Amino acid sequence: MRKAEQRVLQALLEGPKSYWRLLRDSDLTGQNFSQLLGDLLGRGFIESRGEFFYLTDLGKEFSSGLSPLEDLSCPACHGKTVIANGQFSGLLEEFQRISQGRPRAVSDYDQGYILPSDTVSRALFLYSRGDLEDREIIFLGDDDLTSLACALTGLPRRIQVIEIDRRLNDFLREKARERGWKNYEVLDYDARKPLPEELHGKFDVFFTDPVETLPGITLFLSRCVQALKGNGASGYFGLTRIECSLEKWKSIQENLLKMNFAVTEIVRNFHEYFLDPREIAERGYRIATNAPVKVGKPDVNFFRSSLVRIEAVGEPKPLITEEVDWKRDLYYDEEMWVTLP
Amino acid sequence: MRKAEQRVLQALLEGPKSYWRLLRDSDLTGQNFSQLLGDLLGRGFIESRGEFFYLTDLGKEFSSGLSPLEDLSCPACHGKTVIANGQFSGLLEEFQRISQGRPRAVSDYDQGYILPSDTVSRALFLYSRGDLEDREIIFLGDDDLTSLACALTGLPRRIQVIEIDRRLNDFLREKARERGWKNYEVLDYDARKPLPEELHGKFDVFFTDPVETLPGITLFLSRCVQALKGNGASGYFGLTRIECSLEKWKSIQENLLKMNFAVTEIVRNFHEYFLDPREIAERGYRIATNAPVKVGKPDVNFFRSSLVRIEAVGEPKPLITEEVDWKRDLYYDEEMWVTLP
Numbered sequence: 001m002r003k004a005e006q007r008v009l010q011a012l013l014e015g016p017k018s019y020w021r022l023l024r025d026s027d028l029t030g031q032n033f034s035q036l037l038g039d040l041l042g043r044g045f046i047e048s049r050g051e052f053f054y055l056t057d058l059g060k061e062f063s064s065g066l067s068p069l070e071d072l073s074c075p076a077c078h079g080k081t082v083i084a085n086g087q088f089s090g091l092l093e094e095f096q097r098i099s100q101g102r103p104r105a106v107s108d109y110d111q112g113y114i115l116p117s118d119t120v121s122r123a124l125f126l127y128s129r130g131d132l133e134d135r136e137i138i139f140l141g142d143d144d145l146t147s148l149a150c151a152l153t154g155l156p157r158r159i160q161v162i163e164i165d166r167r168l169n170d171f172l173r174e175k176a177r178e179r180g181w182k183n184y185e186v187l188d189y190d191a192r193k194p195l196p197e198e199l200h201g202k203f204d205v206f207f208t209d210p211v212e213t214l215p216g217i218t219l220f221l222s223r224c225v226q227a228l229k230g231n232g233a234s235g236y237f238g239l240t241r242i243e244c245s246l247e248k249w250k251s252i253q254e255n256l257l258k259m260n261f262a263v264t265e266i267v268r269n270f271h272e273y274f275l276d277p278r279e280i281a282e283r284g285y286r287i288a289t290n291a292p293v294k295v296g297k298p299d300v301n302f303f304r305s306s307l308v309r310i311e312a313v314g315e316p317k318p319l320i321t322e323e324v325d326w327k328r329d330l331y332y333d334e335e336m337w338v339t340l341p
Numbered sequence: 342m343r344k345a346e347q348r349v350l351q352a353l354l355e356g357p358k359s360y361w362r363l364l365r366d367s368d369l370t371g372q373n374f375s376q377l378l379g380d381l382l383g384r385g386f387i388e389s390r391g392e393f394f395y396l397t398d399l400g401k402e403f404s405s406g407l408s409p410l411e412d413l414s415c416p417a418c419h420g421k422t423v424i425a426n427g428q429f430s431g432l433l434e435e436f437q438r439i440s441q442g443r444p445r446a447v448s449d450y451d452q453g454y455i456l457p458s459d460t461v462s463r464a465l466f467l468y469s470r471g472d473l474e475d476r477e478i479i480f481l482g483d484d485d486l487t488s489l490a491c492a493l494t495g496l497p498r499r500i501q502v503i504e505i506d507r508r509l510n511d512f513l514r515e516k517a518r519e520r521g522w523k524n525y526e527v528l529d530y531d532a533r534k535p536l537p538e539e540l541h542g543k544f545d546v547f548f549t550d551p552v553e554t555l556p557g558i559t560l561f562l563s564r565c566v567q568a569l570k571g572n573g574a575s576g577y578f579g580l581t582r583i584e585c586s587l588e589k590w591k592s593i594q595e596n597l598l599k600m601n602f603a604v605t606e607i608v609r610n611f612h613e614y615f616l617d618p619r620e621i622a623e624r625g626y627r628i629a630t631n632a633p634v635k636v637g638k639p640d641v642n643f644f645r646s647s648l649v650r651i652e653a654v655g656e657p658k659p660l661i662t663e664e665v666d667w668k669r670d671l672y673y674d675e676e677m678w679v680t681l682p
Contacts, residue, residue, distance in 0.1 A: 003471050003545075003573060010474070027471075065475070067496070070427045072469045076417035081608070086411045128413045130344050130368075133351070134406070155408070204344075232344060250603040250654045253594065262591040265607045265647070268422070306606070313591045 004028055004036055006066065009045070009059065014068035016052040019295040023287075024302040025069075027241045030287045030337030038292035051296040080270055082124040088153065092120045095149045098175055102145060103167040105276075112303065114144050114238075114271040121270070122207070122236070122307070123149040129265075129309065131205045131234050132156060138199065138227045140191060140208040140220055143168055147207075148175060151184050160199065162189035162223075191219055192324050195226045203227045206235040209305075212244045213333045215326065218255055222318035225259050233312045235261070238271055238305040242287075243336050259317050261310040270307035275338070286337040303338055345369055345377055347407065350386070350400065355409035357393040360636040364628070365643040366410075368582045371628045371678030379633035392637040421611050421648075423465040429494070433461045436490045439516055443486060444508040446617075453644065455485050455579075455612040462611070463548070463577070463648070464490040470606075470650065472546045472575050473497060479540065479568045481532060481549040481561055484509055488548075489516060492525050501540065503530035503564075532560055533665050536567045544568045547576040550646075553585045554674040556667065559596055563659035566600050574653045576602070579612055579646040583628075584677050600658050602651040611648035616679070627678040644679055 004026055011017055011025060019037070026033045037053075040046045045059030055063065073079045084091055096116050105112050123146065126132040133155040139147045140162055147161045159181075163169055169186045176184040187196070206227060210220035217237075224235055239249065256263060277297040281288055288295055324330075332341055345367055352358055352366060360378070367374045378394075381387045386400030396404065414420045425432055437457050446453050464487065467473040474496040480488045481503050488502045500522075504510055510527045517525040528537070547568060551561035558578075565576055580590065597604060618638040622629055629636055665671075673682055 006475060007471050067428070067474065070429070070468075072423040072426050072429065072465050074415060074418035074422055074424050077415035077420075077422075079418075079422040081415055081418075081420040081422060082413040083415050085413050087408070088411070088413065124413050127411075130348050133408065134347060246603045246605070246652055246654045249605070250598060250601075253603060254598055257591060257595055257598070260591075262587045262594060263604055263607060264587070264590070265609050266604060267608070268606050311587055313587045 004032070005040065007069070008036065008040060009055065009063040010066050010069035012046060012053060012055045012059070013063055013066060016054045018051050018299050019053065019291055020298040020302040021300050022053065023242070024300055024304065029245050029335050030242055031290075031335065032245075034287075034290055034292060041292055048293045051299070079268065080121045080125065081267060082121060082128050084120065084124055088124055088127070091123065091149065091152060092117055094152050095120050095145075098148055098152065099145050101171070103165070103171055105143060106165065112273045112275050114273050115301070118271045119144050119146050119149045122146050123153060125267075125270075125307065126150065126205065126207075126236070127153070127155065129234070131236075135204040136160075136202060137205045137207065138162065138203040138224065140206065140224050141210070142172070144209060145172075147172065147184070151176070151179070151181055156183070158183045159185070160203070161186045162199070164188070164190050191223050192326060192330070194321060194323055195223045199227050201227070201229055204229060204233050207237070208235075209238040211331050212240060212248070212336070213329065213331065214248055214251055216330045217252055219320050219324060219326075219330070221255065221259065222320040225261075225316040226318040226321060228312060228316045230316065231312050231314055233316065234264075235310045237308050239308050240303070240305040242303060243338055245335055248335065255319060256310055259319060260312055260314045261316070262313050263308060264311050265307075265309040267307045269304045271305045272301045273303040273305070274301055275303055280338070283340065285340065290337065345373070346381065348410070349377065349381060350396065350404040351407050351410035353387060353394060353396045353400070354404055354407060355411075357395050359392050359640050360394065360632055361639040361643040362641050363394060364583070365641055365645065370586050370676050371583055372631075372676065373586075375628075375631055375633060382633055389634045392640070420609065421462045421466065422608060423462060423469050425461065425465055429465055429468070432464065432490065432493060433458055435493050436461050436486075439489055439493065440486050442512070444506070444512055446484060447506065453614045453616045455614050456642070459612045460485050460487050460490045463487050464494060466608075466611075466648065467491065467546065467548075467577070468494070468496065470575070472577075476545040477501075477543060478546045478548065479503065479544040479565065481530075481547065481565050482551075483513070485550060486513075488513065488525070492517070492520075492522055497524070499524045500526070501544070502527045503540070505529070505531050532564050533667060533671070535662060535664055536564045540568050542568070542570055545570060545574050548578070549576075550579040552672050553581060553589070553677070554671065555589055555592055557671045558593055560661050560665060560667075560671070562596065562600065563661040566602075566657040567659040567662060569653060569657045571657065572653050572655055574657065575605075576651045578649050580649050581644070581646040583644060584679055586676055589676065596660060597651055600660060601653055601655045602657070603654050604649060605652050606648075606650040608648045610645040612646045613642045614644040614646070615642055616644055621679070624681065626681065631678065
């Protein structure tokens with residue numbers, strides 16, 4: 001029995017589930033998940049009633065011997081490995097205060113926020129890996145406001161945000177001004193342009209949540225890598241399974257090695273995204289329109305991503321340094337079912 | 342300030358620490374750690390009194406602006422992302438019962454046990470990633486008895502252990518006989534020999550805790566990879582920082598990609614090893630003999646390793662299939678400071 005199929009059946013043995021809940025736990029791309037579900041419907045193992053899927057008698061018979069899926073995720077850290085202790089215990093509340101009035105997500109830029117607690121967990125994670133205190137950190141794109149969570153700790157030596165969305169940049173600059181942060185800068189920057197000379201080789205750490213086309217992620221990672229100081233510098237980025245097949249993961253890892261990095265950690269489902277359920281249901285995202293049956297609005301945050309940490313082994317070598325003139329193909333490929341074309 | 346140096350200083354700002362405690366938290370190879378510590382002693386930033394290291398006044402001045410290191414590891418799962426819920430809640434106790442009378446670790450085979458709770462966490466981790474229930478699993482080397490923890494759940498379809506140590510194999514066979522496990526087999530196997538034909542392409546999952554020389558780990562992973570069924574099959578192995586530099590991590594990852602695998606997860610410090618403190622202090626391990634000052638017996642489990650999960654993207658391709666005649670160089674290279682030559 002194929003693994004992904006078994007997972008769906010075990011989840012339904014546990015009880016009826018929505019399309020979105022099954023998708024969330026599948027580790028498949030949207031396209032593969034939709035195919036799998038269509039196949040299980042076609043073979044008569046599952047059926048949909050209202051917004052939920054159920055095992056049929058045939059499906060129960062086929063699943064005999066399997067047990068209902070149990071969730072073993074740590075309830076304390078939610079699988080993120082770190083928690084907010086000591087000086088960090090008030091960080092989430094402070095982050096929620098400072099992020100009030102943030103600009104709304106813009107799907108044109110492939111934006112969508114992770115939960116505020118996940119943003120704070122990023123700062124905790126960086127700290128515990130020695131990548132926050134006294135570090136010079138660059139953020140390429142920051143609609144999740146991770147730079148603010150990091151700055152609120154007072155620990156980084158310098159923070160530089162480079163981001164295309166001027167609404168967001170104005171917001172970040174205003175917060176820095178209000179707080180009197182002298183070591184926090186924001187630059188209007190389109191990743192298709194070369195990285196400004198003065199940012200080359202200046203940072204200990206980068207953080208980015210890249211677009212997930214292979215050219216797009218190669219571009220984002222290249223810009224970030226060019227900003228790093230050298231051997232031992234580290235980088236972080238998010239990576240999904242839902243819009244990024246393992247074939248693409250493999251290609252990304254090949255590129256990382258070519259850029260002279262080793263992968264030191266990958267924490268699964270570190271990030272949970274809040275995507276507007278009405279938008280997902282109504283704006284023509286393929287994840288909804290190409291589902292095998294008509295599906296309702298998402299009832300869970302089905303879009304999650306892993307956190308990847310890399311570290312330079314030798315001199316960081318960006319694969320792209322010149323300007324590129326990519327248009328929508330920067331954001332969009334055939335695996336992008338939760339992105340508008 | 343170099344990152345590793347800062348980490349030692351911040352740890353000592355928190356309070357005096359033993360050599361072993363500082364080493365444990367350093368993310369460095371034994372050799373690099375010993376050099377770093379020698380350097381800090383030489384510059385007068387730290388001093389050793391009895392079995393502990395302290396910051397000197399000069400060191401405190403040099404560290405001004407840094408704050409004491411806080412431990413943010415999740416106290417519930419200890420950074421392993423999973424906990425024992427539901428049907429798994431009694432697993433640790435059962436595992437401890439079944440592993441009574443296990444053969445002692447043999448340093449000739451680079452053996453050393455992880456904590457029983459870590460062995461059980463491996464089984465939980467496999468389960469939560471869909472790699473336990475109804476799976477055919479092969480273990481290359483199993484001095485940690487992970488196959489027993491998995492078998493006790495009753496969930497795998499088949500378990501095959503291949504291991505060189507006959508004492509251990511007799512122990513495992515006896516336990517399987519006592520329990521009446523029909524789907525649990527043990528084969529006396531030296532990884533230098535080709536993988537027996539009848540095990541080629543038969544398993545969904547492999548688990549191994551390889552020796553950490555580059556030829557050694559390539560050999561172990563190749564044997565395991567050859568046992569896998571194909572696209573989508575997965576594998577797990579442990580990897581340290583203390584005996585395996587990031588240069589070597591990078592080479593290992595290059596080999597994994599060549600074998601047609603993507604790395605899907607790396608959980609830092611998943612395993613903590615219990616190594617006999619007296620043996621470490623007295624048997625001539627370089628980690629003790631090459632320390633910059635005379636050090637006492639380990640007061641913490643300083644030897645830890647990450648858990649790496651990989652998944653086949655296309656057909657698994659072992660890099661080594663023939664017999665090799667390596668001797669001690671299978672186990673030993675210049676980074677092996679916690680291994681006897």
